Amino acid sequence: MNNDCIWSQVSKTNLSYKFTLTTIVASMLLVGCGELSNSTNQIVTSKTDAPQMPNIESNNKTPVVSSEKSDSTAKSDKKQSNPSDAPQMPNIESNNKTPVISSEKSDSTAKSDKKQSNPSDAPKNTDKPKDTNKPVNHVIKKPLVDNKPKISATESQKNRIEQALRTGNASFLQKQDISALTTQAIELPKSQLARQQAILASILSDDKNQPLDQTLNIANNAVAYGSIPINTHDVMNNIPLAQSDSGLTMSALSIAHNGRGLMYGRDVLGDIVNENKHLAHRAILANALRWVTSGNAKTNPTAVKIASVHYDAKKAQKFYQTHMNATANIVNCDVFASNNDCWKSVDVIFLGDNAATRPNATQRISEFMQAGKGVVYMASGWWSNRPEDGLKANTLAQGMGLSVDAGNGNYWASGDHLQIKTHRTLKQSLSKADRLSGIVDVLTALNDSNPTTDSTLNANHPWIRTINQTSHYLKVMNEAGKSPFESQDIETLKIWRYLVLLADMYRPSVVYNKVKPTDTATFLTMYVADSWLDYTRQHITALPKGAGDYMPAEAITIPVSQEWETITVTIPQTSGVTLIGRASIPSQPISIQVVSNTANQDNANAKLRVQTSYLRAMGNPFEGYQRPRRPQSHSLPINDQNESVLNSPFGGPLILNYNNATAGSTITLRIKGSAKYAHYDFTQPITDAQINEATTSLQSRKFGWNTFKFTGGDIQQITPYALKSMGNDPRKYVDDIKTFVFESNHIANGYNNITIAPTTKQYCNTLGWDCTGTVHNAPNVQHFIGWIAQCGWLCSGNPTDAFTGVDTGWGWVHELGHNTVQRVLTLSFKSSENGQQIGCMVECDNNHLAGLSMLRKYQLSGGDYNTDNFAHWLIYRQLQQARATGKTGKELRLATEKAIWNGDGYANNGGKRAFAMQQAFAYSRLHLKQAQPDLQGVFEYFKLLNIGNRLVDKLDLTKATAEQKAKYGVGAYNQNNISNIDLNYILTSKIIGHDMKDVYEVYGLPISEQAHRSVAMLNLPIAPVNFYAIAKNRTNHLNEGRWIDKLPVTGALPSYPFPTN
Structure with a gap:
């Protein structure tokens, strides 16, 4: 290329001497002279051949012309050129060096291009003319040409896949890599299957290859x-x-x-x-x-x-x-x-x-x-x-x-x-041991844009079973503190690397909009994206559309901590799970480490893990895919030796899973990469500012969950439910749940986490009972989940979960009752008529405790709910109906048994529960000498009844002395085989201080002769048969009742003193 070619192109800019260095470069790069690429490295131009350069002192340096623009110049291209706005040429001194003239624009030049050029603003040339008698050679290096051979598309794809396999980072991949990724993955189980089958066949056959x-x-x-x-x-x-x-x-x-x-x-x-x-x-x-x-x-x-x-x-x-x-x-x-x-x-x-x-x-x-x-x-x-x-x-x-x-x-x-x-034939044995063909089948289906299958996808479909099996091994790896990507050797755990990366590639397209299993291709990729997960990576692809009702899409915008935080976590018991108080933001890696055991001396030997969320029910994707199939993460081990990483595409509240810890202690963690959210921790001092901060987070609705932590329990509920249930006062909300849900249940059960009243303690001493020992420890911390119920609308267990927010209503105390009811209140026995199990069983027995919670709620707050849980009017009517038969003696008892106790826990449960409450009323009158029962007396009866239950069950009656047995009224027993109704009769008699045999006879209960002998050994007076009547739907109003004294054992009963219609 000759000088005339270069400068003729430069002159076409019409800027005369007023141009920038970048303009020269651009013109040179745009020249149409084909010999540029074939020219020598240096092109010598004479000063007489070219217009004068701006103030660039060469000092024998060689400007280098680069084909890449600087950042600032790139920005300037956006502006329309106007000579008056052209910036002055920068003073580039060569000093025997080669200034690089880049075709990428600098930041400042980029910005300047947005202005329209104005000639009046152009910089003036003030340099003195140089001696023209001396020839000046401007040596310009030609644009650098990349002589490296171009990488083919196939090679580029191979490099991307290898990089992703090595690092576990799917961002190296492109959408078009999915097919190649899947095809490569298929070959691994294929080849390994052949090896496995050969080994197994050789072991299961003889020298002649016979099975x-x-x-x-x-x-x-x-x-x-x-x-x-x-x-x-x-x-x-x-x-x-x-x-x-x-x-x-x-x-x-x-x-x-x-x-x-x-x-x-x-x-x-x-x-x-x-x-x-x-x-x-x-x-x-x-x-x-x-x-x-x-x-x-x-x-x-x-x-x-x-x-x-x-x-x-x-x-x-x-x-x-x-x-x-x-x-x-x-x-x-x-x-x-x-x-x-x-x-x-x-x-x-x-x-x-x-x-x-x-x-x-x-x-x-x-x-x-x-x-x-x-x-x-x-x-x-x-x-x-x-x-x-x-x-x-x-x-x-x-x-x-x-x-x-x-x-x-x-x-x-x-x-x-x-x-x-x-x-089994050898073929059958090999088929039974084959788990790899299933992986091949799934990957083949994924590689088909329209996969076909003999049956609609369901939980038992071979593809789904295979995905679940492979997903489980990834869980096993993570929970052992391992990752498929921890080795730099990509051959290590290679198939698992492929599976995880495939899930990463499918995840960005997932939309939880109730996709049906009949949409095979979409459903299958969603299921894979939710299943093949490695939670221990720095990089995991996100869900741009959110995770359904588990986590909104906006959650990914929540900022996370960039510095280490030190967080103290209260440990309520020796093993279990508890809230940490920080959130995992979707696809944001969290670093977490236990502060050294020196600082956690109480828990030096504790085994600790971290996970997101503590859930039991997640819904059923086969009924319409509307949320991740398992949004909680694996439980990853953490320690004080290394930082652990937790990264979830779904996010969620952080949960500490602990074992072999010290109850009532604390554990200190260092965490980075998490976020604050609507968490209220009342196990530690909490300020109004912290409450307000959590409430503000809740009201923003960006994060999917709200949590509460308090002594005895915790709550995890989705944000919409929390906003509906909590009201405007988080402190009152938690206090009410503690008081009316937990405390009422624990008082009635006689657990020792609630301080026993002095009068009750004195009576325990009189009875010779240990009412505060470890046998009366409260059960494990109760977890309440407001999102999806495992069964029905609310479902008992730990956690107890529901399709609603957590509150002090009937549902939650009912489910807590399921978890804590003692057998002495399960008044169930075989029917004297047909031998079937009847009585107050499941869905009846637990509601003794639920009803007591509602009674206490009314007495303490005035909230009058579930007003007929103990239907005194109903059981009295059933007594009247039995008497109306004219039967007496054993026949009357059988008629009464059938009238009151027939059916399971759903049948007549309000009437059946009234029986136990009538015994509490009898305790108030006969033992406490009260004219009318009150809350304290009622709860004291149930407390002592449940305490006695645990003490008797703990006692080995094959070895117990007569004195030990007499404490509880079980002197006639040499085996631990006391039935529930017998135990109820014995303990009630012991507690009240009267033999209740006539009372239990009147209510139709088949008490055994052995139980009668046991109570007779106590030499107690026979209790009168009294009845405390309360109006229908006024069961919580104890002060409104009236005593019906000395009911006859046979014959007609007095009228009920309140309307029963």
Whole structure:
């Protein structure tokens, strides 16, 4: 390219000498001279050939012409050019350096382009002319050309996918990558399935490839000590070896860590060697041990070196010799000791339960498998994974890539769940063990824009079951503190990386607008987006349209903390969950760490986890997808050694999950990346400013949830429900719930968290009862959830949940009653007429406590609700109806039993409950000597009745002395087999100080002769049959009632003193 070409193009700008450096560059880049790209690196121009440059002192420097614009110049392109507005050329001194002239505009130039040019504003050239006799060469470097070969679209996509797989960050990906991502993912389970099936087929067949007999029975009646079930969640590396007819895994293989592992849910090897059991299974176990030893089930080892940790190596040695015709040499080696390497010479390591007590046992086992050592674990029995023993089986299983659920193993499992008794072909066995074909099928369906299926998607559809199974393993990983992306090696846990990234790619398009399962493609991608989740990443794609009624879209705009906060959390009991007081904002990572155990000395050994929300019910997506299928996060372990990350696409209140903590203590956390929301913590001092801040957050409606925390319970409810239920005074709202819901229930139940009245305490001393001991501790903290009910409109349990906000109404005290009612108020028994269970059962018994709460609410606040919960007028009418038959004696009792107690807890429950309240009235009159019953006397009766219930149930009547039995009136009993109605009769008689036999006879209750003998041993006076009448729908107005004294045992009854219509 020649000089004339350059400058002729420059001159076309019509700016004469008044132009910017950027203009020159732009003109040069826009030249139409084709020889630019072929020119030499330096183009020499003569001063005489070109117009004079602005004030740029070259000082022998070479300006470099770049094809990229600076930021400021880029902005200036937006303005219309006007010469009068042109900025003065900056003073760029070369000083033997090469100024870079970029085609990207600087910020200042970008802004200037918005102004219209005005020639009068153009900068003037004030420089003195230079000596023109000396030639001046302006050496300009040609635009830099990127000589790197362009990356193809395929290579670019490959790079994006590899980067996403390595980092767990789907933002590297583009929408068009989904198909490639899915196609690549399909190949992984395909190839692994072939490997698994080959291993399993070789173990389950003989030398002629004929199927071996798979019969195996480890039921509790077939073997001593029972067994434990084995989880094979890692479908890529776990292979069920022996599955019972019902599908329970009794033994499993593991190829995790590129190793070979074998686990049995009981010591089948020991059964064979010591007790000659499991004859049919010997050949399969022998093949499995060949595979563990050498990787080939058909090659018999000649000599094997074995070691053991808390397992009798001689049993293994004998099995090798007797059933495999192989020599097994026991190596005396402590393979778990970190300071030796004798384990390297060992072929197979056998483990027993107590190997889990060795330091770093899980990690050590993983190292054995990585080194190619065979690992075999034979569990001892049903107790092998009890929490109180340290979850030994799971500790060992995890090292092999397997897992075991905490608890009592298969202790309660029936025989059918623990045996293989039906004949299976090899094909059937391989099919039963195959969990990878399901993943291939799901991924294939996802890769089809219009997938077809034989049946509408439902909870039992194979695709849905597969998604749930794979989702569960991601949960297992997270809850073990692991992530699929924690290794920089993308081959590690690769299939799980693919699944998580696919979910990330589908999530931005999710809209929870009641999508039906018939819309297969949309429903399937939504279900995947909600299921394949890793909550331990810095990056997780968001839901631009929000998470339905769980979390509004606006929540993502809530700012999060950029600095560390120190937060103190009250721990109400030794284990459970509690609110932290901070929020997870959707797709915003939270860093969290426990402050060192030095600061948390009371909880130095506590096991702590963090999660979002504590929910039991989330709705059913198959009835219309209107919210995430499981919006609460996995429960992630946290400690004082490392920062943990929690990142949820759904967000939610942060919850601390704790175990082995100190009740009543506090735990201090450091948190960054969370946000404040409408949380009210009344377990700690709270200021008006904090209340106002929470209320302002609530009223903004940006965050989906409101929470309250107070002694004895907490509340979690969606914002719309909270605004409706709470009113304008959060303090009063919480005080009312504490007073009328929790305290009323706990007082009536006699729990020791409520201070006992001095008079009651004195009476306890008189009775010889311990009314404040640990047996009377309040139950676990009660959690109330206002969002979705697990059953009905409100549903009992812990948490108790509902389709409404939390308040002091009937529903919540009713459900709390379900959780806390004692058996002494479950007045249920077999009908004397037909043997069916009748009486005051579920939905009746719990309402004793609910009705007492409403009674106390009226007495303390004047709120008169549920005014006929104790229908005294109704039970009196039923007594009258029975008397009207003219029957007497036993026949009258049977008629009365049928009139009052027939049916279940839904039938006549108001009348049935009036019976217990009449005994409370009798206590007020006969023991307290009150003319009319009052709130204090009524609650004292129920409190003592429930206290007595717990004390009797705690007493071992097979060993108790006569004096101990006499305290409670159970002298005639030598076994703990007192029925509910007998216990009610005995304790009521003891508490009131009168034998209530005539009263219970009048009400038709079939009290046993043994109970009558017990009370007779107390030598109490016989109680008169009195009745305290209260008008219909005035059950809370105790002061309005009237006594009907000394009812006759037979014959007509006096009229009821109030209208009953």
